[in-house]
Amino acid sequence: MNALETRLRIGFIPLCDATALIVAVDKGFTAAEGLEVELVREVSWSNVRDKLNIGLFDAAHLIAPVAIASSLGLGHVKVPIVAPFGLGVNGNAITVSPSLYAAIAAAADGNIVDPMVSACALARVVENRKRKGEEPLTFGMTFPFSTHNYHLRFWMAAGGVDPDEDVRLVVLPPPYMVESLANNHVDAFCVGAPWNSVAVDLGIGFILHFVSEILTRAAEKVLGVRAKWAEENPDVLARLVRAHRRAASFVEHAGNHAEVAAILAAPNRIGVAAEVIRRTLDGRMKIAPDGTVRVNDRYLLVGRHQAARPDPVQAAWLYAQMVRWGQAPLSDELLAAAKAVFRPDLYDAALEAKDGNGRGEPADGIGAFAGPAFDADDITGHLAAWKIRRASRGPRPRNG
Amino acid sequence: MDASLNIVIVDESPIRAAILEDGLREAGYLNVVRIAGTANLLARVYAVDPDVILIDLENPSRDVLEQMFQVSRVVKRPVAMFVDQADTASIQASVDAGVSAYIVDGLKKERIKSILDLCISRFNAFSRLQNELEQTKSALEERKVIDRAKGILMKAKNLTEESAYALLRKTAMNENRKIAEVAQSVITAAELFR
Numbered sequence: 001m002n003a004l005e006t007r008l009r010i011g012f013i014p015l016c017d018a019t020a021l022i023v024a025v026d027k028g029f030t031a032a033e034g035l036e037v038e039l040v041r042e043v044s045w046s047n048v049r050d051k052l053n054i055g056l057f058d059a060a061h062l063i064a065p066v067a068i069a070s071s072l073g074l075g076h077v078k079v080p081i082v083a084p085f086g087l088g089v090n091g092n093a094i095t096v097s098p099s100l101y102a103a104i105a106a107a108a109d110g111n112i113v114d115p116m117v118s119a120c121a122l123a124r125v126v127e128n129r130k131r132k133g134e135e136p137l138t139f140g141m142t143f144p145f146s147t148h149n150y151h152l153r154f155w156m157a158a159g160g161v162d163p164d165e166d167v168r169l170v171v172l173p174p175p176y177m178v179e180s181l182a183n184n185h186v187d188a189f190c191v192g193a194p195w196n197s198v199a200v201d202l203g204i205g206f207i208l209h210f211v212s213e214i215l216t217r218a219a220e221k222v223l224g225v226r227a228k229w230a231e232e233n234p235d236v237l238a239r240l241v242r243a244h245r246r247a248a249s250f251v252e253h254a255g256n257h258a259e260v261a262a263i264l265a266a267p268n269r270i271g272v273a274a275e276v277i278r279r280t281l282d283g284r285m286k287i288a289p290d291g292t293v294r295v296n297d298r299y300l301l302v303g304r305h306q307a308a309r310p311d312p313v314q315a316a317w318l319y320a321q322m323v324r325w326g327q328a329p330l331s332d333e334l335l336a337a338a339k340a341v342f343r344p345d346l347y348d349a350a351l352e353a354k355d356g357n358g359r360g361e362p363a364d365g366i367g368a369f370a371g372p373a374f375d376a377d378d379i380t381g382h383l384a385a386w387k388i389r390r391a392s393r394g395p396r397p398r399n400g
Numbered sequence: 401m402d403a404s405l406n407i408v409i410v411d412e413s414p415i416r417a418a419i420l421e422d423g424l425r426e427a428g429y430l431n432v433v434r435i436a437g438t439a440n441l442l443a444r445v446y447a448v449d450p451d452v453i454l455i456d457l458e459n460p461s462r463d464v465l466e467q468m469f470q471v472s473r474v475v476k477r478p479v480a481m482f483v484d485q486a487d488t489a490s491i492q493a494s495v496d497a498g499v500s501a502y503i504v505d506g507l508k509k510e511r512i513k514s515i516l517d518l519c520i521s522r523f524n525a526f527s528r529l530q531n532e533l534e535q536t537k538s539a540l541e542e543r544k545v546i547d548r549a550k551g552i553l554m555k556a557k558n559l560t561e562e563s564a565y566a567l568l569r570k571t572a573m574n575e576n577r578k579i580a581e582v583a584q585s586v587i588t589a590a591e592l593f594r
Contacts, residue, residue: 044462050500054491075466077491143463171467173460176438185439 006236007036011048012061014041014270015174016193016280017088017221019260019302021061022270024247026263032246033239041268044173045143052224053079059240061087062224065318068338069145071227072319074328082230083222084237084346085244089307091220091280091300092148092211093196094155096188097181098289100125100137101206113294115214115369119159126166139163140172140180140189147220148190150321151211157388158370163325164390181205192220193280193300194272200286201276207287212298216367217305219314222342230346241350248303257281305361310342313365316376324383326390335379402511406431408450410441412459416526420454423522427514442467452512453502454519457495465502490516497523542580549583552590 010025012018022039024030030037040057042048045066052060053070067081068074096104105112107128108121126137141148153163163169172180177189182204189195190211199205211218223244230237251260257278265274279285283299286292301307319338322328364373371385383389407429411417417434424432433448435441441464445453455462494500497520503512546568553564568586572579 043458043460046462046466046500047457050491050495054495056495144467170442171464173463175460183439 005034005036006239007038008058008236008240009038009040009056010059010061011040011042011051011057013043013045013048013174014272015061015221016264016270016277016300017091017302018061018270019251019264019281020085020087020244020248020308021223022264023251023260024243026266026269027247027250029243029246029250030240033243035236035239035243039269045146049076052081052226053077055226055229058229059223059225062222063143063146064219064222064314065145065147065150065322066143067222067224068315068318068341069322069327071341072328072334072337074322075144080227081224081341082227082343082346083224083310083341084230084343084350085223085241086219086308086310086342087221087223087244087302089220089301089305090210090212090215090218090298092151092190092192092218093207093285093299094152094188094190094209094211095177095181095196095199095205096208097184097186097205100187101208103128104208112208113213115155115209116158118208119155119157119161119370121159122156123160123166126161130166136167137187138168138170138185140170140177140186140191142174142191143171145322145327147211147218147318148192150318150325151214151218152190153325154321154368154370155209155214157386160388162388178202178204194270194276197276197279197286198272200289203289206289207285207294210285210294210296210299212296214369216298216362217314217365219311219318219342220300222310230343237346238350241347245303245308245351248308251281252303254282309347310344311365312339312342312344313374313376315339315342316379317366317374320374320379320382323379324386324389330379330383339376403428403430405429405451405512405515406448407433407452407454407515408445408448409434410436410445410453410455410459410461410465412436412456413526416456416523419526420519420522423518424515427518429515438464441465451504452515454515455500455502456523457498457500462500468502493520498527499523542578542583545580545587546583549586552586556590 010021012021025037025039045063048060048062049066049070051057067083070076071080103125104118104121107124108117110117112118112121139152141152149169152169156163161167170186174191174195177191177195178199180186181189181199196207200207225237250256260281261274261278264270264277265272270277280300283297284293284295285299287294315338316335319328319335323330328334366374368374374382407424409417409420409432414436421432421434435444438461441461453465455465494516499519501516501519549568550561550564553559553567554561568579568582572582
């Protein structure tokens with residue numbers, strides 16, 4: 001036992017993008033930094049957020065927008081959170097029911113592998129249903145302040161579908177997604193791995209898109225800590241970041257994927273068959289019940305392509321989506337506060353070195369399939385590019 | 401106290417939900433509705449048009465409820481988190497107890513303070529009960545193990561029940577172990593020699 005042993009409690013949701021955190025702990029990288037970590041598996045993002053906010057957790061696996069919403073005081077108590085490490089970039093997928101898949105394919109003007117083609121086809125399907133007086137389509141996503149919510153909205157709105165007027169978007173906990181699709185409670189969903197694969201394996205869903213096809217680079221989960229805690233524990237934070245960096249480097253090597261998948265498959269971690277998790281790590285996804293495979297090595301980025309270094313441009317993009325959909329008012333102060341959640345400086349300080357040069361990454365840091373390049377200093381310009389958006393109002397931040 | 405408040409309990413544990421409901425009724429709250437299951441949760445909550453929603457923290461459906469705070473055409477009136485920054489102590493107490501509360505915006509906090517306090521005490525009482533139940537169960541298990549070991553010793557060494565138990569107890573004391581542990585060793589050994 002190390003005399004410097006520091007005990008930490010870290011919350012997580014059983015998803016493949018918790019890989020770096022789980023590997024950091026279970027492969028002993030945190031122990032090597034003198035950290036004794038207790039991983040606590042949680043059932044809801046609300047729980048993770050609240051337990052981090054009130055100090056029951058020292059750190060947490062967080063969807064990036066929750067870290068931002070908490071820092072801005074949107075929809076909840078205002079507790080500034082900082083993200084010194086990016087747990088994952090990309091990793092979500094949109095899965096649709098077999099009947100919706102058939103309808104989109106029939107309405108498509110081109111190859112539906114192209115998200116613009118599929119989004120326009122969805123608009124036609126929606127229009128048809130309206131004409132026939134059918135119920136609007138229902139899409140499941142994981143949380144109001146979630147990448148899943150924004151990714152679905154960004155995609156469908158580009159094709160002319162208003163996510164608030166033309167379809168229903170409902171929150172579902174990830175483990176309930178598959179069941180809800182099977183019971184026809186939803187027609188489609190956007191969620192992280194491994195749930196899309198689980199639906200495909202059961203023969204009840206088709207993966208229509210990887211989110212990496214919609215946005216080349218989309219910050220997904222971060223390691224979040226309270227800003228106050230980060231200030232008070234700079235040394236512990238640096239050790240935590242180093243342990244995560246080691247874990248991410250381990251995960252990056254394809255040769256380690258079998259071992260990583262076995263670690264994640266444990267019942268107290270993700271608790272899904274290692275083979276299913278392996279597909280996500282390898283970016284070789286079975287997308288249809290007939291066994292069709294789509295390969296995309298950007299499906300989930302852990303560590304690779306600078307995925308671990310928090311990029312404030314990503315925070316700005318997420319804030320822009322909150323404004324676009326009426327969750328947050330637009331102001332320079334809020335934009336600055338959102339960007340300040342992502343802390344590349346803390347990452348750099350812990351590692352005393354920067355990652356590679358990020359060659360081959362989109363110039364604007366996002367690489368969206370539609371619309372002009374994203375400028376993190378010009379949210380107004382980003383919003384002006386879209387016909388479908390909410391009036392710029394929304395709940396005022398509390399105590400902010 | 402405000403007997404007319406509509407209160408919804410969302411809890412996957414029917415026993416705990418019943419305990420909580422009873423408590424609220426005893427305290428004089430008349431309109432208490434329990435909701436179980438996950439299908440169409442939000443629609444069922446809206447149908448009750450609650451002033452207060454209580455949900456257990458092991459319930460993944462908490463995230464579904466968070467959707468109520470969003471500006472949306474389905475929401476009849478905005479609902480806000482009960483706990484705000486001034487209330488760290490009650491957040492801590494409720495999270496420790498494993499329960500979370502939501503109220504409609506504008507409802508005075510004092511009006512539901514007693515509901516939350518009651519909720520926290522009932523949740524804590526429930527987990528105490530659960531712990532006691534666990535302890536009773538394991539005590540019963542130990543009893544069974546000791547009885548089996550006694551039987552083995554009585555047969556193998558031709559002892560009375562009393563002296564078989566005395567032998568177990570003496571060995572446990574000498575080895576500084578629990579009687580149930582020694583009894584388990586006897587059973588294991590007997591199985592090996594069988």
